[in-house]
Amino acid sequence: MIRSYKQPQTIEEAVALKKEQPDADYFAGGTCINHADCTQTYTHVISLDKLGLDSIEIVDGVVRIGSMTTFQNLVDSPLIMPVVKDAARAIYSRNVRNMATIGGNLASCWTHSAMIPALTALKSVIELSTKEDLPIEEFLDSQSEALITAVKIPLSNRACSVKRVRRSSGSKTLLSFAVSLELSEDGMCIDPIVIATGFAEVPVRLSEIETLLTKRKEHSVFEFDLAFRAMKELSTDEHSSKAYKTYISARTVVACAEQCKEVLA
Amino acid sequence: MKVNFTLNDVPRTEAVSVNENLQEMLQRIGMISVRDSDNHRGFVGSDTILFDGVPVNAGLMIAAQINGHSITTAEALSTIERPLSPVQSAMIDAGVVQSGYNAPAAALLITELLARKADPSKAEIKEALSSLYNRATGYEQFFTAVELAKKRIIDEKATMKVSDEFRDDLKYVGKAHRKVDGAKLVRGDRAFVEDMVLPGSYILKMLHSPHASAYIMNIDTTEAEALPGVRLVLTYKNVPDNYYTPAGQGFPEPSPWDRRMFSQKVNHVGDRVAAVVADTEAIALTALERIKVEYEVLKPVFTIEEAEAEGSPIVHNSVVSYVVGAPDDLEEKNKNADPRDGRIEIQFPIGADPHANKAASVSGSIGDVEKGFAEADTVIERTYETAQFQCTPCETHIVYTKMDGDRLVIHASTQVPFFVRRIVSKIIGIDENKIRVIKERVGGGYGSKQEVLLEDVCAYATWITKKPVLFHFTREEEYTNSVSRFPMKITVKIGAKKDGTFTAMYMDLKANNGPYGNHCLTVPMNGCSKSLPLYLSDNIAFDVNVFYSNIMPTGAYQGYGAPKANFALHMAIAELSEKLGIDMLEVVEKNRVDEGDTLEILRCLGEGREGTPATIKSCGLAASVSEGAKMIEWGKKEESSDIDIKIGKGMALIQQGSGLPGLDISNADVKMLNDGSVIIHSGGADLGTGLDTISVKMTAEILNMDPERITILSGDTDQTPFDTGAFASSGTFFSGGAVNNAAEELKKKILKTASEMIGEPVEDLNLQFPEKVNGLKGSVTFREIAQATHGGESEGQLIGSASFTCDDASFPYGAHFAQVAVDRRTGEVKVQKYYALQDCGTPINPELAEGQIYGAVMKSIGHTLYEEVKLSPEGKNLTTDLESYGAPLIGDIPEDFKVKLVETTDPYGPFGSKSVSEIAMNGAAPAIANAIHDALGIWIRELPITPEKILRALGKIK
Ligand SMILES: Cc1cc2nc3c(=O)[nH]c(=O)nc-3n(C[C@H](O)[C@H](O)[C@H](O)COP(=O)(O)OP(=O)(O)OC[C@H]3O[C@@H](n4cnc5c(N)ncnc54)[C@H](O)[C@@H]3O)c2cc1C
């Protein structure tokens, strides 16, 4: 139960409040914190509402997105690349997109994170109030409690595609994937990144799948079938079978890769 | 803490506790339009507000967040000068304000959209409404509402055609007309049960069973009772020992009385264990945690196969008794009953054998099916299965009870106010004259509010404490303690000649009844009675067997058993057609019924009593089929540019009834007031579908007056005469019929009085619009007549009183057509086209009738493709929120979605009307499943049709 709600006016003030009360948490849109199914307990919160962290700009080949930027701002902004807009649409409800922030998404415990796969695949960097920039994977590993001030997405030759598997437009996501890659001059996939949700409580990087994508022009779904079948993280549950999850994962990843190649071609 | 904010343009300061939910806080300060449908999960959108001009869900915020911000609620949309904004009036006129629970939220969303985009595209409208769950009318008419609102923003008087019009000879009936309760619903005025709750009322909270089947060995409530603020704790030990069925059906009910307010045995995960009544919700919840319960856990039964297997656990090992018609071996069977299982009282034989887990059964036949199958050139026999689906009304079940002197007042969200009174009276043991039930506006029922699910315990709590008590289901309780559609396994066997003529039809329907037998006979039996009579054959037979189990409770749901049996029947017809090598439509046309046909099979399909054959007096099937086939270009193969996307078309015929002839009864009074205006007192229960509007329009038509001068009061057991309620598609036909008859009675009295006043015989008089009686020589106005009959020299106020009963059946008919695109790679299905053609006789409110159809089709598309209640191996419901359950949103609507009302005139219904909404549930599953077969050549015989099942049928996964 939330007992105190502080509304600092500056980043410094917010960070100071957190220092004073280490068990306090930052409070962005509140869609996770206030959600009926939230598993965490929040007692003292520090609102980020007044810190002016909601700008989007392009500086030095990087799209810098303030952490308080809402999902709907991402959808609406001309500066944001289509794949990030697509990722933002994982939250089907526009009302919720008007509230949910990119910073909150990175720090929240939503199993099917809308943003983490895409941002990771795009090699994003997380800017913290310490003025330190952490590559997103390092940030996620660090379980940092620092204030996220921005997300920086490098503009590169990398193409990225996200896809989700769900029954209806607003139903729970079963699996989701983000695939990014570059193409060599002779059309080979290089440096692919594949991130998935639905395999564990948090998004996971699928290095076996990346290996299958690497240095190939064409991709045989069959190989991906075998690789996904071997993954013990995919199991039968009340909603679907392992066979289905394996099958659909292989097709979805290949479809993402094809889309990336199309964009780059 | 204090928050400073602007509320609807007025600066304001409010003291709030830091963690107070914003939706709750806004309701607390009077912004009652900001409702909660999902316990703050952001799915339904009833809690929409504008936060600095941007739509958000108040339920996902705490009040502290609004400090320094501006909040707009739907209360701001109308003003004293302008009682309805252009968007609000457009929504009502387009027909989207029906149950209306989140209509204020929709109005805000559209207002914000139009402020942002003066001329939004369809995609933009869909995006703006992506935050709204609308179960009542689906989503299609919102596009019309936006179109009309756009015009009205420019010119407030603008109009447009919102639906087809019918009956040129009539002024109001058959034309769109502003729904009489539309304004108060769309504005978010006080209308629902929750709006009636007085400060200081007690809150009732329920302790639920964690086990699917168990005896309560010990229950200790002392710690809970000791908690300050706890007023009452109820368990099986201290409640009346009365059994009942929650099914709101006519007495004596064809449902076993197998429920007690609390029992020593729990029969499903979530079943009632104890109730706490306390000063606040927080105290009640804490008290629940302090109740100590020891269970003896029993092996549960979940499937039909488990339930019917020899030696399986007995769900109700109770002492069974019959009021009439006890079987000879009853005493023998009762010998092994366990006293902890309590009793089951059965009113008359319904084919039950609870000791063998059988809740009900019925069989019947005409002709000789074996002979019929022997004569066939081709016989097909297939089994189809359907899952458990939830009604999911936006307003979860709620009741508020209070005392008025020595009388109990029940504010209910119910389809059956008079049965609530009867059942509560029976359970608590007080006379009906001591109880008043007021049906408030109902925020969606769809059958689930035909059940008395919380009124008994809340009323009892008030009766004991003499204090007002509120009991409101959470969304999770809605999933575990409300009713749902019975899972069924249906085998259909059809024999046909080479040319497609049916020689015999057989349906074997097995239903999984769940823990309690409310509607256990009528819902499954309706599967047969609302599907088989669509086709003619001399030889028809059916068997219905219904089994108790420990799944989530089942019961009434719009359409009863028809949507499932109709799925099975039309799948079998499609499979038969394929085998015969004849186009399905040809087979349908060859065998379907038509006007003038007599339905012999209905002889064996009475609702718990002997049925009677009926002759079809009006039937729109021919027009529905031919027009629908034209619209969808039946027979034309569509190709996609993507080779993996296959397109197919499917169809199904549908039918339902119009109330229960010989069983239902409605009553109404229509009274003339002192100034000649009129008030209707109708026992009918308007669920938001527009029944009150129907009553007003029919009265206006009969009395030749402006509907504005007619008011209706309905569904109040003190103030209105008896009505069986709104179920089995009875509203327009029965309740409307009673008002129609009462208005005709009043008309007679008006003419008689006028004849005396102007001295001319009644035969020479006629009514002239508005409110005038003309003779050959003189005339008199309603006002003059009213004044004359309100004085001491008169015979008294003019009141027309009448009832409506009917022994004749009126069947609404229709044909639904679907076109789907299926992705062979992923198994994903897109409904590209959906055309629902329906005959409801004269559509009294065409725009509302269309809304009912759009809503029913969307529900059934949900059941066909997305929705499903899933249980854990222990029987715990894993889908207790709308997101996990898969409820369809605006993103799931067919790309091209049309409803067409086919006009017929029925001889029995008022103004030639028949029922409209339940029937619309029956087409989507078979039409879509057949379309999938047309696309891919596979038969999916199990609902819902998931991508996984499609891939399996395609052999892509094992
Ligand atoms: C109907 C619905 C559907 C949803 N669907 C999805 C979905 O499909 N995918 C998905 O990922 N999410 C989904 N969500 C969850 C949620 O909306 C998002 O995760 C959202 O982005 C969280 O952002 P927020 O601003 O609301 O975070 P908050 O609730 O304010 O905070 C969440 C967590 O992040 C921390 N935090 C917030 N901002 C910062 C910061 N700048 N620096 C450090 N820590 C911070 C908080 O302390 C808290 O622990 C859904 C929510 C709803 C209601």
Ligand code: FES
């Ligand atoms: S569920 Fe608690 S922060 Fe996401």
